[in-house]
Amino acid sequence: QTASSLASIALQGAHTREELARSQSRLTEIAAAMPGVIFQQVQQQDGLEFSYVAEGAEELLGVDAESLMKDASLLWSRVDERDRCIIDQVLAGQVEGTLSKECWFRLHMPDGSLRWIEAHARRINEGDKQGWAGIFLDATEQYERERRLHRAGLVFDHAQEGIMITDAELRILEVNPAFTRITGYEAEEAVGQTPRILSSGRHGRAFYREMWDQIRSQGHWEGEIWNRRKDGEIYPEWLSITTARDPRSGETQYIGVFTDISRLKQSEEELAHLAHHDMLTGLPNRLMFHLRLDHALARARRDGRQVALLFLDLDRFKNLNDTLGHAFGDQILRQVAARLERVVREQDLVARLGGDEFVILLEDLKDTEASGRVAEALIEVLRQPYTIENREYFLSASIGISHFPADGEQADDLLRAADLALYQAKEEGRSTWRVHQPELTRRVEAFVNMEAALRQALEREELCLYYQPKVDARTRQVIGAEALIRWEHPEQGLIPPNHFLPL
Template identity: 45%
Template structure:
């Protein structure tokens, strides 16, 4: 048995023995302590019980006192009035007060009234108390003393009080005695037990010889009984009290002892573990360490090893003596070891170098093959097999020519061997053929291995596969010159091909054409259907352009919705015109985008080399200018470049820059044209109109709004006008006795912007502008661009509480069926009908019809562009509601409007 096991067993036995001894002593001690505590508690409860009985006697005495010192009782002794008895001592009342015995006597001891009732059913009962000294004391004749306490009544105990009878002021000589009693019956005992939370019983004197014992304690396994003698008013023993005290502390004591025993057991185990740990650390482990070290020295013949020096003195001495012996042996062996080390050192170094070379050869990622001087393969590494597909057994003894791909001619290999023989090495890219037949590129380096005499004895080839590198280079090259979405050539590749076409045309004298195409409705499609559908539309458009063009033509994507077709080797512009027409016709057919038919037109500009430019950038620019000229003419068409277009484009570019600058620097001002109620002649509202304060003068909306819509700046201008107009009219309305209604135009782009209701709501809230005083004017054409989207937007705007006016009515393509369900509050007659109303009966009929129509559908009619009195009078006679125009008032600044309204 090991020392560790012996130590653990011995310590465990001693500690367990000590724990058992402590547990027994603790059991005896704790049992005694808890038993004494229970007895003390039982005696205390007996004292409490006796106190309760005394308080019961005091309660009877207090009740007896109230009736004894009462004029009615005092008078009863003289008058013997039975009403007094009936009113004060009837059974129901006595029952409520738990009074079982009543006796009234005069000072001669003559009983005037006496009644005793059983405690169970309050029936009268008879008893004989003659000869009982305690009762004689209670009924003391002629005595004015107060007697109270216990008396026996047969087998019953009665709590009694006897007091002399006097007046209420207690100033008269007693004339009798009142005795009241209450049985200490089972019900009363039960009530007291419930109140005290323990049980007790009355015991006859004959049981347990209790008359001879005072406060006897009887202890058993479940409870403790305490006995006490009850004495009557005369001092005689009449009964015994037995109190039952539950031994709850006994169970607590047992649980406590168990818990303490568990703690002792746990501490015992802890001490055992601690002692074992300490002994193992101080004695066993050092001894084991010394033994193990000595064993290793003997087993391995490692005489250089030494026993560890332990801090414990005895172990230290042993280690020192043993190590001294080893030092002597080491000195003997040292000389021999030096010689062995010297001889084996060179062998080890050579072996390490060979192992290193072997590891490099086996684990290199580059393929390695070694041939003899005749170029026959003698060894290959695993990477060779991974790259070529040939195993080592398949190539040993064969010439590397079995890897030839056939991509290189004889001149290539002649140059390789010439370089190898001259310089001793060659490197470069080469194509070989895999075992499965596919060709692959690799980078190969060959070195010639020579002996001392300079003769070639081996060739070593190291190579790695370049397939991934080549594929990556090809992918990068493709991505650099092609559009990611459509896979068409991009602007870089297009310019390269244009420059190549220029060189070719210069040599051949032929022309080529550039067709610059722009998709007309792409932004609308992208915004309404989403970017995913927009991308699908672009790919479909690219495919359609590719199918129409020739194989030798180049179709490129140069921007978001811009494409360029390069037509080479054409005599003049006619082929380009034919292609342009075919493209435009093909785009009139709908596109199927995720099951939805989408119509997208295309506009094309054409430039010709060399007439329209001699460089790629110039040709592209001029084709772009021609395309914009075609858009100005109405889209879905084409235009050939003319020099005059360049000047127009430069002017347009200049205006665009100035327009952006005006937006950034606040160059726009809002003017207001009053609206008049034709019936009352009062000003009911104003229309806000944007004015551009250009350095060269004020520019009207008709000159810059179309350009702003084209370049995408109209939304910014709309917001500027909205906030400025609300700010100014809000401040103006605060000075008026009524509110002017503000009308503003809404561009087509802003109408289809999803956040428009939030923009208007925030602006109205910011300037505290009442929604019912704001009107948004929407043109028919804007409405019909996307009727479903427009209807949803108008419903959202109507929910804000603002008014919606249909502007330029009669110029669009809407129908009454399309308009009848829209929440439109007014219909604005276009100024073109008003302008010629004097000379054109047709315009007159149209205006009357519109006014009549508005009345029938219950909306206001508004006429704009009223410039003559005759026009004004005609509109008034025709029943038009509101009019505006230069005849009434020109557009005014805020200050001019205030003056017009008479506010300054």
């Protein structure tokens, strides 16, 4: 009986040891399959020591399990200085009384790299065994991911550009503070809405259709767009829309990043204005005038309309400007510009070509006499006194007029004709106006040709002297001779001096 009982007890003990071995094996396999390294620490006289470390310690922690259970400092001595205080608190038992703990620390690996370790542990209290049981995890990727998210959050919150994120149905999911600053919509007002709340109405369906066709085909669109703020103000922005797809869920989101370019557009408009306007008077300059003249002539050709060009020059302005100074002259020119604009119609153009030269472009004239009436009104308004520093000054102006199509089909022809008419007005006493006549052009062309030929005559020695005797009427004796120059032109023959001396 006793022997049988002893055998039974021995058999049960063997089964128990076998079961424990199998359990231990299963636990070891489970520990090996865990993503981290399971450990157990117990309180010793010298502090906490590892009583168990699962496989994988060398790969994760840089020291094998057996060595670690012999000397825990092989791990703790490689903790980065920035995290040493955390580990010192744990090892010194400053967390007594807590049931669980977790911490993150940086660990210097044998190959020189730095790895983030995440530790989770629960307190154990089994008789004389007191300590911790837990797991070490590689948190490097998680830390980097969280750090990227943190940086992205900083960019999102502090970016000067407005950022708007929508789902596939274009419902707004999130906006950043810059979105609120630019549009005036708070986050809670925008979330759940669609970007249509910003629509200015300036773009048609074709614009948005083309935009979304490109986004869906290329995943990106960028360009200038006009939107509306919450207060109703319409403003320009530079918008970039990018498609973002979650690789795990497959969900599509759209990220819109935009910049308010109101100041840029204003600067562009100011530069364009400066490029096309006279800085002194604010009138259109020569460049703007030629653009408007070309357009006016194109419309006149198409519609069969008449156009008049008035070339205006202030009489003796240079003498006044040189005598009283350029600052005085600038004030006069500004007043002249203002008076000219008051006389003409809104659709007409007054431009300053430079100095004291102005041109007035009259479109859609019913008859050519209308330009004369305008010229008379301009001369009259410029005759009125100019008050500068409590003193009155008087000026007059002369005007030459040309008409399309009578005086030319091209802009240069009309300008030349108006200039010739202006020359005639000044020759005939100033403070008046003259309409271009074809005969004037012929005279001027003959004058120019004669001047050019005279220069050649000097080089070719075509000029010669004729001596005319001077006779005393009483004695009938020759008392001298008068030298008279003549031009022996090879084609026109002998040209008398009264034809070329004025040149």
